[in-house]
Amino acid sequence: MKLESITLREIRMPLVTPFETSFGRVSNRRMLLVESKVDGATGWGESVAGEGPFYAPETVETAWHVLRDFIWPILKDRKFNSASEIWELLAPIRGHNMAKGAIESAIWDAEAKQKSLPLWKLLRGVRQEISCGVSIGIKESLEELAATVERELAAGYQRIKIKIKPGNDIEPVEHLRQRFPNIRLMVDANSAYRLDDWAHLKRLEAYYLMMIEQPLGWDDLYSHAELQRKLDTPICLDECIHTDEHARAAIELGACRIINIKLGRVGGYTPARQIHDRCESKQIPVWCGGMLESGIGRAHNIALSTLSNFSLPGDVTASRRYWTEDVIDPEVEVTRQGTIRVPDGPGIGYAPRLDRIEKLTARKEILS
Numbered sequence: 001m002k003l004e005s006i007t008l009r010e011i012r013m014p015l016v017t018p019f020e021t022s023f024g025r026v027s028n029r030r031m032l033l034v035e036s037k038v039d040g041a042t043g044w045g046e047s048v049a050g051e052g053p054f055y056a057p058e059t060v061e062t063a064w065h066v067l068r069d070f071i072w073p074i075l076k077d078r079k080f081n082s083a084s085e086i087w088e089l090l091a092p093i094r095g096h097n098m099a100k101g102a103i104e105s106a107i108w109d110a111e112a113k114q115k116s117l118p119l120w121k122l123l124r125g126v127r128q129e130i131s132c133g134v135s136i137g138i139k140e141s142l143e144e145l146a147a148t149v150e151r152e153l154a155a156g157y158q159r160i161k162i163k164i165k166p167g168n169d170i171e172p173v174e175h176l177r178q179r180f181p182n183i184r185l186m187v188d189a190n191s192a193y194r195l196d197d198w199a200h201l202k203r204l205e206a207y208y209l210m211m212i213e214q215p216l217g218w219d220d221l222y223s224h225a226e227l228q229r230k231l232d233t234p235i236c237l238d239e240c241i242h243t244d245e246h247a248r249a250a251i252e253l254g255a256c257r258i259i260n261i262k263l264g265r266v267g268g269y270t271p272a273r274q275i276h277d278r279c280e281s282k283q284i285p286v287w288c289g290g291m292l293e294s295g296i297g298r299a300h301n302i303a304l305s306t307l308s309n310f311s312l313p314g315d316v317t318a319s320r321r322y323w324t325e326d327v328i329d330p331e332v333e334v335t336r337q338g339t340i341r342v343p344d345g346p347g348i349g350y351a352p353r354l355d356r357i358e359k360l361t362a363r364k365e366i367l368s
């Protein structure tokens with residue numbers, strides 16, 4: 001196989017409602033899409049880098065720079081046998097996983113299309129329907145939060161995750177537990193606490209949460225191990241797990257009992273599957289996180305979620321929760337049971353809407 005060209009596009013899309021986490025609020029998403037041509041087949045990927053370096057060190061700008069100036073020169077004219085070799089070819093570049101994940105996933109899509117196979121089958125996925133939960137941002141009031149939860153439950157979603165931060169944690173959790181005693185509930189702090197806050201975090205244990213996601217420092221495995229020893233509730237790591245080595249360390253240190261896998265955070269399908277397989281062998285369940293993706297990234301998250309150890313509902317949801325109109329056809333839809341039926345078409349199984357993508361494009365560069 002040979003990569004003939006890549007097209008980088010930055011698209012801008014306003015969110016249906018602003019999304020607030022402990023590290024900030026986003027109303028307009030900027031997303032970098034990668035279109036790759038491999039032996040005549042076209043594959044699509046999305047970089048999940050944010051507008052600023054607040055979730056992870058990368059941004060839309062750094063991803064663009066690294067794709068154009070470092071990744072493209074390595075991959076152009078390079079022969080490879082399958083997309084599974086791309087990750088290793090990019091090993092000389094340290095970090096920049098979101099840039100790597102965007103192109104790596106695009107090449108997987110192209111390979112699947114070339115073989116007329118759904119991507120999830122090429123990846124060794126085992127399920128045709130995935131379970132969905134929702135991630136709900138920090139809200140102005142408890143009433144607004146409860147109304148949002150009510151709506152998502154009515155839509156069928158199987159578990160509720162709310163964002164928390166210091167000063168906005170115990171109260172919303174207590175309120176939701178009183179109102180919805182039996183739902184599967186969890187929280188995500190996006191690194192807003194310090195180990196010193198452990199006694200405060202322990203108060204959350206009164207509300208039987210499924211897990212507490214990423215309470216401490218974005219790269220601080222050791223403190224999470226100390227915290228996990230003090231808590232009965234499982235810690236789930238997100239930000240901390242950017243390599244398979246970090247996953248290994250986290251598991252061996254006892255820093256978490258669950259891992260959230262995001263394609264972009266770990267650099268693509270090859271590392272995502274390594275982490276998935278490692279967790280499976282250690283009986284650590286995983287689920288697929290989300291990064292407010294357009295339909296392209298959403299489609300990839302669906303394919304990833306078909307792997308066997310994705311045994312907990314993920315943050316992969318219907319297009320309409322975030323976008324008035326998505327960039328794929330059909331849009332991602334969720335059943336009344338809170339599941340997504342995995343498409344059976346070749347590649348990601350959703351067609352990019354080129355007309356709409358072109359309209360949303362703020363800049364574009366073709367490398368060939």
Ligand code: OSB
Pocket residue numbers: 055134135188190238289290291292293315316317
């Ligand atoms: O921590 O999972 C996170 C969104 C942006 C950055 C980080 C996170 C999130 C979400 C949203 O929780 C998940 C989604 O795409 O629905």
Ligand code: MG
Pocket residue numbers: 188190213214238239260289
């Ligand atoms: Mg998270």
